[in-house]
Amino acid sequence: xxxxxxxxxxxxxxxxxxxxxxxxxxxxxxxxxxxxxxxxxxxxxxxxxxxxxxxxxxxxxxxxxxxxxxxxxxxxxxxx
Numbered sequence: 154x155x156x157x158x159x160x161x162x163x164x165x166x167x168x169x170x171x172x173x174x175x176x177x178x179x180x181x182x183x184x185x186x187x188x189x190x191x192x193x194x195x196x197x198x199x200x201x202x203x204x205x206x207x208x209x210x211x212x213x214x215x216x217x218x219x220x221x222x223x224x225x226x227x228x229x230x231x232x233x
Contacts, residue, residue, distance in 0.1 A: 155184055158180065158183070158184065159180070162176060162179075162180050163176065163180075174197055174199050174202070175199075175202060177193065177197070178190050178193055178194045178197075178199065178202045178205075178206040179206065179209060181193045181206070182206045182207075182209040182210035182213065183209070183210075183213055185210075186210045186213070186214065187206065187207040187208075187209075187210025187211050187214070188207075188210070189210075190203075190206030190207060190209065190210045191203050191206055191207050191210075193206070194206050
């Protein structure tokens with residue numbers, strides 16, 4: 154799943170001529186969460202991406218938790 158994510162995200166970034174370091178921090182926030190996005194941004198010397206990467210990672214946790222609860226309720230309701 155992470156391989157497919159990487160191929161899609163970097164393929165779209167290349168087609169759109171987007172900044173690869175920004176895409177890397179955003180991708181890391183999606184895959185690894187806020188702490189690893191923060192570490193990647195600082196390690197790459199892009200401290201201006203540290204806060205946005207952390208916020209996106211936290212937002213992913215919040216949305217993911219509620220989406221997971223929704224899917225669990227749907228599965229339970231359908232009797233799977």
